Amino acid sequence: MTVSSTNPAGGARHAHEGTYSGGLLSWVTTVDHKRIGVMYGVSAFFFFLVGGLEALLIRLQLGSPESTLIDPDLYNQLFTMHGTTMVFLAIMPLSAAFFNFIVPLQIGARDVAFPRLNAFSFWVFFLGALFMNASFLFGGAPDAGWFGYANLTSTQYSPGMRVDFWVIGLLVLGVSSIAAALNFIVTIINLRCEGMTLMRMPLFTWMTLITSFLLVMAFPAITVGLVLLMFDRMFGTLFFNPMAGGDVLLWQHLFWIFGHPEVYILLLPGLGMVSEIVPVFSRKPLFGYAFVVYSGILIAFLGFGVWAHHMFSVGLGPVANTVFSAATMLIAIPTGVKIFNWIATLWGGSLRMRTPLYFSLGFIAMFIIGGLSGVMHASAAADLQQTDTYFIVAHIHYVLFGGVIFALFAGMYYWIPKITGRMLNDRLGKLHFWVMVISFNLTFFPQHFLGLHGMPRRTFTYESGLGFETMNLMSTIGSLLLGASMLIFIWNVLRMLRTGEPAGPNPWEGSTLEWSIASPPQHYNFRVLPKVHSRDPLWAEDTMESVPGDDPDVPEPHMPGPSYYPFATAIGIVVMAVGGLTTTLPVVLAGVAVILFGIYGWAFQPLEH
């Protein structure tokens, strides 16, 4: 709490010029985790808007019965790309933006363990995302659903390049995710500052660690599934061809062995953010820290044993269905533990009702609703009624939008002052919150009833007279308002960049190390590395060691120099992807050559200037 006096606001302005200055080339070659974090954040938010526009088109089509606004073909592309974009190009990279910017600061490190690998991860993600979306210009976007069930994805039922874009695009994005996750595992395990034991790590860092382990364990399964599919489509193998003995269910198993841990990959970072924000705005330490950590680990562990609850309707038999039902219900326990811990943290706290806390409370409420409908279809018997209806659509949006997106906005309102050095407007933030929470419920709550009344998902229209009209219209109006709420946020950010008041190092009087340094931090983060003695170093009495300050007498640490090899290697991967897409061997080989050039240049380039 004495932090603001150790770091005058004047230092922040100076740092602002240093951290983000430089032309376009300096962004392409940067290896600074903060700049990479900003690039992740900006591009992920762009794809969040793209995915949102796709959703709005879907809702406009469904606003009235038998609408002809969008034809079935385009509708299939829109719902496939909406799901794929939101999962892989919006939520995951938005979490990655915070991993990048915040985790090294929270553990008292000057960068990640492998700064150039980090730049590589970003560029592979960014170019892979462009590759996937380029499909709109070349014969149409992927249209087989975001989980691309076999054998709808076979060349017989999905001719052309659409599914190829999806398969190869996801393989490329997988490279990015695994590289980033490996980097964060090593960073968190090995670069913690002195005194930062595992059980003193901030919760967001903990959840990043768990998420990264989920990524490196889960992505190989979908990689194999995608490679099988690619071989079926390009080389005529028979993996998913029932006529030759192939098993279409194998795809579902491989996809969901990845797909269910993926749900927690999306969710856990959000849980970590809320676990940071609730204590700071309640002015007390998190209630039951160890329980929150261990319940996160338990969620991740159980998450690997529940994949077949996505497959209750395929007929795996009573034993499998029972086991997967029970395992799925078990996950409600650690999730409930976390919710009670947040509530107990709020209990008796002196609450500061600022925007980050609003979004955190919104998250807790919406996530409980999503969790309850989740437990409903954990029961195989109930799930058979709900599969492929709008009830499922309502559920996943309550956990992924009401849950994850609310948490990510809480994180944005909380950490953007650290990232930019300026405050977002609190009144506009609260307006954003109220419009968002009302329109979100208007959009998705009626979908529970639509689903239970039998409205199927992924169907481009419905007949009039089935009783679907009113609730679909409500949902469409809600979605337009939801889109408008994003404009309030964008306006708030633009306003902040022009006239936002300086944030200072610790505007929220937070307890973790990222608040001990200037906003935005100098490019080296900590001139003198901190040494911590407790979980909340800035709230403890011993802040002198935790906050060594920016002593100008200490020389600036040397940081890794810029490198264009990560970008070059990423280019090589995308060239290879284009070669695979068009099945032209010379292009693939050219891609391999560029990759080799990049890797050798990378390996032999000295790290400092």
Next chain:
Amino acid sequence: MSQTEAAAVGMHSATGLPSRKILMWTFIGSECMLFGSLIIVYMVYRGKSLVGPYPADLLNIPFITVTTFVLLMSSLMMVLALAAVQRGDMKWARVWLFMTALFGMTFLGGQVYEFTHFVHEGLTLKTNLFGGSFFLLTGTHGAHVTVGVIWLLSLFFMAQSGRLTQDNAETVEIAGLYWHFVDVVWIVLFTLIYLLV
């Protein structure tokens, strides 16, 4: 590079282990899931091919036993290479690094011969489920061996030009971790594909 990177950015190692080594172990964990998934695909489709040729018609166990032995011996060479680098004996380090790569290439040569022979006998990716799953599984392993051979040859040429010294023992150790892992995977594949045919 992590040690240099960590030194450059002035960070200590919280565990006392080099970051690069933790990276390689974690990567190997991820690779276990990759090969695990591929093995599951092979095992699920075992005996499910509707037309021949079937595994028993083609698999040449004595031949593959020999190439398996060669690959296992390459792991021994790798151990010797690392030991030589660690004691600063760069002459023998070059010899053993080259031998490791050579044994790896011999194994790959055996695989090329085997694949060609199978195609000749009428087994391609498209023939049946055995063809697809066999070529994908052993081919993925072969691709890993290829990457390892390129890596080892790069180290060999670095040693030739004097850019690899005793100080880089950790670099060789990490390449060794990868190489041993790829060998261990082959032991599993050899057992499941050939011995349990």
